[in-house]
């Protein structure tokens with residue numbers, strides 16, 4: 001057999017058949033390992049912290065204190081975020097950041113992933129959430145590091 005035999009049509013067909021079989025086998029194995037079919041975005045702790053302390057993006061420190069940013073200008077309308085990563089699991093943190101109103105309809109905390117129920121939204125921002133999915137994951141990754 002010559003070295004480039006596998007490039008010939010017959011060889012190529014079996015190569016593709018093998019690749020397809022492997023793909024299916026790996027796909028099935030992966031599906032069994034991971035019941036969650038949602039594509040996972042992974043959060044970046046540094047970007048999350050930047051959003052939390054930002055006076056433009058997150059504005060979290062308007063209401064919360066956190067062990068980050070300038071401690072002279074932090075809020076006291078909401079629980080201190082120090083230790084929040086020990087109090088809540090990742091899905092619980094995500095729910096609180098994405099839509100605190102889903103837990104407490106009267107919450108003053110903005111529903112960062114929501115595009116509904118917002119007041120006086122400028123036309124340039126209509127239909128956009130305050131934070132996109134990647135930013136929510138970044139914030140959650142940072143909150144997770146705030147352990148007691």
Ligand code: HEC
Nearest residue numbers: 058059060062063077078079084087096100104107108109
């Ligand atoms: C306008 C005020 C306000 C802003 C801004 C705000 N929050 Fe909140 N947050 C609250 C209040 C009030 C609570 C207490 C629960 C409730 O009333 O919903 C809370 C609860 C939380 C909790 C649960 C705290 C705990 O440990 O019990 C987390 C986590 C949280 N906020 C994260 C954030 C993050 C991250 C941001 C910025 C992206 C943010 N919050 C912005 C008001 C705010």
